[in-house]
Amino acid sequence: MTTNQILIVALISLIIFILPAFGLYKLFQKAGTPGWKGLIPLYNTWVMLEIAQRPKHWFFWQLIPVAGWFVTMGIFIEFIKCFGKFSFWEHALTCLVPFLYFPYVAMDQKTRFIGPQGVKHYQKSTVREWVDAGIFAIVAATLIRTFIFEAYTIPTGSMEKTLLINDFLFVSKLSYGPRIPNTPLSIPFMHHTIPGTSSRSYSELVKLPYSRWFESPVKRNDVVVFNFPTGDTVINRPEFQSQDPYYDFARRIGSGDINKGRQAVLSDPETYPLVIRPVDKRENYIKRCVAIGGDTLEVRDGRVYIDGKPGFIPPHSQIFYEVETNGQPLNAEVMKEEYNVDIENPDEIFSISGNKYGMLLTAEAVDKMKSSGLAKSITPQLIRPDQVDPRLWGTICFPYDTIHKWTVDSFGPIWIPKKGATLTITPENYSIYERAIRVYEGNTLERQNNKFVINGQETDKYTFKMDYYWMMGDNRHLSQDSRFWGFVPEDHVVGEAWIIWMSINKGIRWNRLFRSIK
Structure with a gap:
């Protein structure tokens, strides 16, 4: 784990274990237990289980990363019940702000310790039982979806015949390490938009920096789900979104001049309503990682080469x-x-x-x-450079300039940025790496008469902060992939496609069920 990730874990642990201790001192005394035991982080949860007469193995379940925090909240709830606190809002406060609620309960002169025997006499209403069960299911499913695995459906044929339209997958979040959401305040089970509306399903009131726990790099030839890199800006209408990406549309209506196209879009907001999305709320794409940071990739006659050597050919590409x-x-x-x-x-x-x-x-x-x-x-x-009308250069493939005469079957060579590697910026490669430096890594970058200014300093050197990947569909001639929008930064990686659990096409495709993805 990185220093930043360790600090985040430490902060959450501080809130869960240490801050509630101030209120626990007096609550333990009211329960007939020495107050000092409430001041010892983690040990105080063992004592809570003793007071509430709940199973001691719960204490050890707390030690599981992430999920264990919610076990701790469950211990807090069982403990606070022993003081006659049974309402939904009392339990919600116990989970969300125990460092405020415990002192409040402890200082309340009406608070009485009823013990585990008193708890047994309390009966929840049917409605309350359903509410509690529903909240537990939502919390558990959200945790699983965020940190362990997520269901994903194949919407297009870009990965055929490896993956087919209406294959239903499980995507492992553990393969590359769970990514902490950039926008944690969101409606459960909704990606970026409330169904049936054009309204956002999330709030940016709280925004967290990129962080990934137990990080593991993407490997060559993995089938990866990631957030669409150029999906930061979309035209918020059904016929656009990722089907007709904003940058492609602007380039098209500007006759190859993206700035001209941008002005046309901005001048007509009713026809082209724009939405800016954070990384974790961009559309999910699925492709195969054909090159990793530090690789030099080239496509010759439709065949991928890595560092001059023939790359892996997917069996169903x-x-x-x-x-x-x-x-x-x-x-x-x-x-x-x-x-x-x-x-x-x-x-x-x-x-x-x-x-x-x-x-x-x-x-x-x-x-x-x-x-x-x-x-x-x-x-x-195959589409070769000598078969393309020269007037189309700059409109066919990434990086959309007149220097690189590339096609989907004749592309590169291109170096994939690697974390810690330093690039010498030149007029020839500026268009290739400009977006990575400026947008993905958050710098200011200007070009002034073939000189470059990064964050106000003139320099032709840049050291990358993240690893990048080159993603391509196995359906090489019908795939919108890195040949059209470039690199995928590591902070856009969602997880690894793991297994097909269902597949439908005029009925169930039985031979595809529970097939691992290679």
């Missing part, structure tokens, strides 16, 4: 091919079972002319077509 068949009619069942191609899906197959088709195929399907004789020829449909 696919690209477009032009396929000339042997002239026999295509059988839907055979195409699906043997080659994993749905002939009813125009995204997977379309006619070019005669017996020539455009097909979205995996490497395995290509080999099968060749060996079976179905295909007379198979040619990858």
Whole structure:
């Protein structure tokens, strides 16, 4: 854990264990127990369990990181019941501000110790039972969702055939360490918007800096869920959001000039209402991490290379091919079972002319077509720089300038920023790293006649504060990924895609249930 994370844990522990002790001194005395025992952090919870005659193993459950804090709150509640405090609001105050509520109860002359026997005579109403159960369920589910795992649904085909539309996943928060929410004040189970409205489901009254407990780095080839890096600004209408990202839209209506496009959007707020979102409230994306901080990535002829060596090819990744068949009619069942191609899906197959088709195929399907004789020829449909109209440079791929003539199949080489590594900024690489330095790491950055000013100081050196990752979809020709919006900072990482627990397409896809994700 970092120093910052340790300080946060220490602060929370201070609030939970130490501050309530001042009120516990007199409460322990009223319970017939020496008051000094209430002044000893952690030990005082053992004594509370003795006073309330509750199971002693609760004491040890407190020691579990994060979840244990809520066990401590449960001990506080069992203890305060022994003083005749049974209402919902009394228990809420016990959990939220025990350092204020305990002294208040202790100083109240009406407070009487009724002991565990008195607690047994109290009966909750049916409504209260349901309210308590509901609150417990919400708190428990929120803790699990925040710190352990979260359910996620695949909305698009960018990861096919590794992941299919309407695959339901569990995403592990433990793989890279639980990330503390930047905006902890939010409505449970709502990401950023209240359903059926355009209103935010969170408040920025309390904003926490980036912190991740028990941090572990993302590894190459992991399938990762992360917050959309350029989703900080969105046009808050259903047809926009992440489907048509703000920066892409501004660049498009500005005919490649993003500043011109921005002005057009800002001048018409009724048509284009903008919303600024904190990191943890940006849309969730899922892609494969193909390169990590310190790597040099290049895409040549559609193939990924890392530091000059061929990268991992996901077993179900696919690209477009032009396929000339042997002239026999295509059988839907055979195409699906043997080659994993749905002939009813125009995204997977379309006619070019005669017996020539455009097909979205995996490497395995290509080999099968060749060996079976179905295909007379198979040619990858790649986009090379010499095939692109020069007037389109600066509008095709990240970093959207006229220097880097890159396409989705011919990209890089590009260096991925690494925490602690120092970059020499040049006019050639400025557009590549400008957003990372300025937006993701919170600096001011200006370019003045090919000189650079960072936080008011002229310099051409910058040392990165975070690790960055390069994410790509396994469906290489139908994926909005790092080739279009660049690096993913470590503070945007949500978790690792772990297991498919349900999959639906006109019924349950039984063969996909409980399949691990590779």
